Amino acid sequence: MVNSEPSWRPAVVDPRSADRPADPEGLRQYLSGTDVSDLLAREKAVVFRGFGVTPETYDSVADELLPNRLAYVHGNSPRTKVGRNLYTSTEYPPEFDISMHNEMSYAHKWPTRILFLCEQAPATGGATPVVDGRQWLEAIDPEVRAAFAPGVRYTQNLHDGMGFGKSWQQTFETEDRGEVDAFLDGTEAEWRWQPDGSLWISQLRQATLKHPVTGTEVWFNQADQWHPAGLGEDAAALADVIPEDELPQNATFADGSPIPGEYITHVQEIGMRLAVDVDWRNGDLLLVDNIAAGHGRRAYTGRRRILVAMSDEPA
Structure with a gap:
């Protein structure tokens, strides 16, 4: 490192x-x-x-x-x-x-x-x-970088007006399900409307990215801001009582396997230490x-x- x-x-x-x-x-x-x-x-x-x-x-x-x-x-x-x-x-x-x-x-x-x-x-x-x-990116432990290389899978459970986290109406700035479907249709995401009116979304995205102008590779994901380990004690407590697939938001490795909490903490600490x-x-x-x-x-x-x-x- x-x-x-x-x-x-x-x-x-x-x-x-x-x-x-x-x-x-x-x-x-x-x-x-x-x-x-x-x-x-x-x-x-x-x-x-x-x-x-x-x-x-x-x-x-x-x-x-x-x-x-x-x-x-x-x-x-x-x-x-x-x-x-x-x-x-x-x-x-x-x-x-x-x-x-x-x-x-x-x-x-x-x-x-x-x-x-x-x-x-x-x-x-x-x-x-x-x-x-x-x-x-360069300061993150090579073991962690390698684990993230295939990407990050983000999942959301957006409620219909009552629940933890944001509603789908707030998230998409609309009350029209059709507009949400049309938006998501062009994003390479998986999604489904649940019987209770909530919306489940899953997206596989990159962990690093090359800058389009300079070509420099950078750390480019928000796994730590979606993973319970990166969101403080309240999120960790919520993850203890709600099944993982029902959390308002979560991040896993590309194949759906859990990201170790210590990886999340490591990424956060490096980013904050190097910040100006x-x-x-x-x-x-x-x-x-x-x-x-x-x-x-x-x-x-x-x-x-x-x-x-x-x-x-x-x-």
């Missing part, structure tokens, strides 16, 4: 380095003359700081960074939609860290860019850690190449409001 410390940090662009006014229009001017794809290919993640972006001025800037904003359909994280495909970043309790991950890497199609906006920085903590996916914290200031933006870099969240106190949007533009 490679035992290293972070050797990479996100780039920071501020009014001085951009040679633009310290306001949202100044940032928009800078971005209009910047090849964002090239910038992300070099840097993997970029913080835009000191331009005072607000939710009201967000769209003019975001349109330069995310030309094709995506809806968070089939997302497994609890969020609230607050604008044009703009969401709260997560609604997990503030006392918990959120482990490193690439957004929707469990899905058939994932966003290539993630854009965060800090509307309200917390009193303490609450950083968004980011990790170089290549370094994360982006500490928030009001008005900050953080643009992440969702393939090259993973992200997470540190625990915090006070009110924290980070908004997020996604795009499938070329990385």
Whole structure:
């Protein structure tokens, strides 16, 4: 196993380095003359700081960074939609860290860019850690990497309005089963509607991925965020009383065999150790190449409001 410390940090662009006014229009001017794809290919993640972006001025800037904003359909994280495909970043309790991950890497199609906006920085903590996916992969024990090589199988049991986890209505942003069927039909997933109105889904996905621009191989899955061992004591307790095939979500190896809990813990610990914290200031933006870099969240106190949007533009 490679035992290293972070050797990479996100780039920071501020009014001085951009040679633009310290306001949202100044940032928009800078971005209009910047090849964002090239910038992300070099840097993997970029913080835009000191331009005072607000939710009201967000769209003019975001349109330069995310030309094709995506809806968070089939997302497994609890969020609230607050604008044009703009969401709260997560609604997990503030006392918990959120482990490193690439957004929707469990899905058939994932966003290539993630854009965060800090509307309200917390009193303490609450950083968004980011990790170089290549370094994360190389630091994972070879035995663990080999076990994951055939892929990860994700399963979901989405209730019909009452139950643990998210409902299928929340997950797919619709009340129409036909729309869900049409969506899943193009995802190479297996699914079935249950007699109680719930929806079971199974998906076999990759564990690593080669970046489409650089060719670099990165760790690219969310097994640890679907497996009970990676979700804290409450999830572990739930797994003790609910049959494995009835859990709201779960991850196994590609052949359906269980992933050892110590593998999950190892992957999480490596990712968090190698992560670099982006500490928030009001008005900050953080643009992440969702393939090259993973992200997470540190625990915090006070009110924290980070908004997020996604795009499938070329990385």
